[in-house]
Amino acid sequence: MGEETDEFKPEGKEERDVAEKAAYDRSELLSLLQQYYRGEMSQSATFLGRLDLTVDWAIAVVTAILALSFESRGSYLLLIGMVALTMFLIFDVRRYRMYDAYRARVRLIEENVLANAFDPEGLPLTNWREEIANDLKHPTYKVSYLETLARRLKRIYLPLLVLLGLAWLFRITIFVPDETWNETAAIPGIPGEIVVSIVGAFYLVLFALAFWPRERKAKGEFHGQASDAWKKAD
Template sequence: MSTENTDENCYNFPKDYAATMVHFYRGELGRMMIWRQRFDTTTHWAIIGLTGIVSFAWNHAESSNFLFILANFIVYLLLTIEARRYRFYDAYRARVRMLESHFIFPVVTLSNKRLEGNWRRQMGEDLILPSYKISFLEALSRRFRRNYIWIYMILIGAWAVHALEIRNANSVETFITEFCANQPLPEYVFLSILGLFYVYLGFLYLYGHWKRTALGEFQRRPSSGNWNL
């Protein structure tokens, strides 16, 4: 049999099988996009909440620092919610990418290049026992590096500028005092807790560079041109 005939027959799936897989792909793609919209919505909540709290704090100097502390807590809470939603999105995206790589790609290219391995078995096992593809910590890191790092930079910047301009801090000692005002803890305890929290955020940012396991995540194209799902 010629190579040309082999290529033409490699994607000749049974009619019912092909129709089922096409509907399955459309269903998984729809679920993936729904979860994508959900965690995008969480980002919008964080931006709107940050804008409202910062605006209110700048107009109420007597309680402003407490509001900035509250903003840090609320933004982190939304980050954890978004990370949970991202894990669902990533699980469905992994299925979509597997179908695109091993089922749709051979049809598009008239080639059996990707029709190998045990991808059907892996897909079947995931349908029976669905599982996350990345850890919660990695999901936190991805969402923080993508969006929330900028939200926290705006938040801490607005807090510092507020202490300098609105509360008229004209020296380092005065700046620290005004930065830590309107909260019950001693200054050194408060600054230590805040510093540890931002060190933790720095760890989240670096963790995304150390561990990359999300299937189908857009990354730099490998030089070899071969990548596996």
């Protein structure tokens, strides 16, 4: 049996640079972009689905807490609901940043390849190929943690938390007329005054995070605001 002449050498230059041809061949590049675009769209849709699932669970928890809190004497269930929503918010922020990272790559291809194919007026970002290559080698988030936190708070979680807060205020004041507010607000081992102070400080922090003026860094075409550079360094 003769020796094979076309032996595969995984350490060879040609094998290592298997996609190098696509950088200089237009048809190869377009074929590669087609598959890559589909993959990024799939990843983006996956993380968007996870975001929706997190929000669905948050709404379900709020609904259950509101239904159960007025059937028991203690007001602690509403406090548990606030903590649970805060945990959902933390998970949501991480998932949104992952979703936004994939979405940004998709938009970069749409802006510089698809839009230019339909109307060749020039490229919004002339070095878009280098940008994608760098991001694939060293992936980074495109929006900061605080900006994502503020965005998700204002759009989804702050209204839910305000709803729980109003229910809690009603629960410790009007709902139990034969007790004072500090008696109703108290939980085992913690006086009502301290509980109210902690809850009040919690909501002050929430509103400060959501509405504190800050420069927009994310690339958001639909918001009518100038955005920062496509790729964030931090």
